[in-house]
Amino acid sequence: MLRSKSNAFHFAQFRKDFPMLQKSMHGKPLIYFDSAATTQKPQSVINTITDFYENHYSTVHRAIYELAAYATEHYESTRHKVKDFIHAAKVEEIIFTRGTTDAINLVAYSFGKAFIKPEDEIIIAEMEHHSNIIPWQMLCEDRGAKLRIIPINDNAEIELEEYAKLLNKNTKLVAISHVSNSTGTLNPVKQMVEMAHNFGAKVLVDGAQSAPHMTINVQDLDADFFAFSGHKLYGPTGIGILYGKEELLNQMPPVQGGGDMVNVVTFLKTTYSDLPLKFEAGTPMIAEVIGLGAAIDYVQAIGLDPISHWEQELLVHATKLIETVKGVRIIGTAKEKGAILSFVAEGVHPLDMGTMLDLRGIAVRTGHHCAQPTMCRFGLSGTCRASFAFYNTKEEIGIFIGALEEVLDTLR
Numbered sequence: 001m002l003r004s005k006s007n008a009f010h011f012a013q014f015r016k017d018f019p020m021l022q023k024s025m026h027g028k029p030l031i032y033f034d035s036a037a038t039t040q041k042p043q044s045v046i047n048t049i050t051d052f053y054e055n056h057y058s059t060v061h062r063a064i065y066e067l068a069a070y071a072t073e074h075y076e077s078t079r080h081k082v083k084d085f086i087h088a089a090k091v092e093e094i095i096f097t098r099g100t101t102d103a104i105n106l107v108a109y110s111f112g113k114a115f116i117k118p119e120d121e122i123i124i125a126e127m128e129h130h131s132n133i134i135p136w137q138m139l140c141e142d143r144g145a146k147l148r149i150i151p152i153n154d155n156a157e158i159e160l161e162e163y164a165k166l167l168n169k170n171t172k173l174v175a176i177s178h179v180s181n182s183t184g185t186l187n188p189v190k191q192m193v194e195m196a197h198n199f200g201a202k203v204l205v206d207g208a209q210s211a212p213h214m215t216i217n218v219q220d221l222d223a224d225f226f227a228f229s230g231h232k233l234y235g236p237t238g239i240g241i242l243y244g245k246e247e248l249l250n251q252m253p254p255v256q257g258g259g260d261m262v263n264v265v266t267f268l269k270t271t272y273s274d275l276p277l278k279f280e281a282g283t284p285m286i287a288e289v290i291g292l293g294a295a296i297d298y299v300q301a302i303g304l305d306p307i308s309h310w311e312q313e314l315l316v317h318a319t320k321l322i323e324t325v326k327g328v329r330i331i332g333t334a335k336e337k338g339a340i341l342s343f344v345a346e347g348v349h350p351l352d353m354g355t356m357l358d359l360r361g362i363a364v365r366t367g368h369h370c371a372q373p374t375m376c377r378f379g380l381s382g383t384c385r386a387s388f389a390f391y392n393t394k395e396e397i398g399i400f401i402g403a404l405e406e407v408l409d410t411l412r
């Protein structure tokens with residue numbers, strides 16, 4: 001691994017690729033610490049999308065003319081890039097969705113319809129994002145199944161012994177985040193998958209906060225489903241990925257009917273396309289998919305392992321510094337974490353902190369982070385969250401800590 005100083009120098013050079021990182025906010029250089037919500041876009045992604053709309057735009061899969069062949073080729077090449085990016089076995093296992101939320105809902109609806117019966121059990125953790133809670137609640141309500149919750153400890157880590165107790169022959173699915181968006185906890189998903197498989201249960205991994213920040217190998221994890229969003233991976237909004245094991249996806253019914261997902265349609269009977277198109281009804285998000293391809297090219301060129309090393313360095317640095325700020329408490333002190341730092345300050349509302357930091361050009365997220373049960377676990381209504389990406393620097397973290405001290409002095 002590169003030494004710290006040269007590491008910092010190496011990563012600082014990528015900042016020029018991001019037009020938004022050159023902006024000012026309230027007269028101060030923008031410090032963007034909200035990459036867990038959505039990442040900024042490199043010029044190459046912006047250019048790819050613009051070039052597609054300006055010079056190559058047409059539909060995919062449906063037409064014989066050259067433009068459509070170009071669009072189809074570039075659209076489908078992203079599917080191959082995603083397959084390689086997450087080390088899937090087959091390109092048919094990659095389904096384009098609108099995002100992580102859409103991908104999880106697809107599984108809840110389709111897997112639910114195929115496999116969930118009354119009295120079956122679905123397990124999630126207390127730390128889940130609402131997108132990995134509500135679809136399962138809806139499914140359980142619909143099918144008369146039970147939702148079981150793995151508790152987390154004071155460090156916001158999964159209680160593995162409690163998880164082991166919850167697993168039984170009725171468990172049909174475990175849906176677990178790889179990295180929590182509200183506390184940063186990195187879950188031992190490989191181990192959890194193995195434990196679930198011992199009971200014949202399938203596992204969905206919500207990779208919204210992991211896929212952009214570490215090397216993902218779905219075959220090594222042995223995950224049955226893996227979901228993530230393009231917009232958190234330096235790509236456009238409106239595009240996400242559902243990975244599913246082929247044999248499982250083949251047993252699941254389509255969720256939407258329409259163009260592109262059929263072989264033969266008659267009023268008597270309709271037959272569906274093979275994977276992956278069975279799950280992609282209608283004209284898809286063409287420019288978004290092509291933009292995601294450019295985003296994957298961009299991060300692959302830097303490398304996910306160096307990215308995750310640098311982001312860990314930023315996290316350690318920020319954690320050390322924030323621990324020196326009086327009255328600040330970190331929410332999420334797991335041993336293994338993604339580069340997410342959630343915190344509260346005694347006597348100060350997170351919203352006020354966020355507002356005052358914004359006036360100093362620092363963008364952090366405040367509130368419950370769509371993880372109300374996690375907030376509830378810690379007796380809070382919300383936190384302030386700084387989340388980092390490889391384009392952030394230690395200098396920015398230093399400015400942030402100085403600004404935080406100033407803000408807390410003012411507010412107390």
Ligand code: C6P
Nearest residue numbers: 036037099100101129131181208229370
């Ligand atoms: N978290 C955050 O600021 P979508 O909105 O579909 O792209 O992703 C949903 C989602 C699912 N799981 C996890 C772990 C997530 O973090 C998110 C999105 C954003 O933390 C918006 S609430």
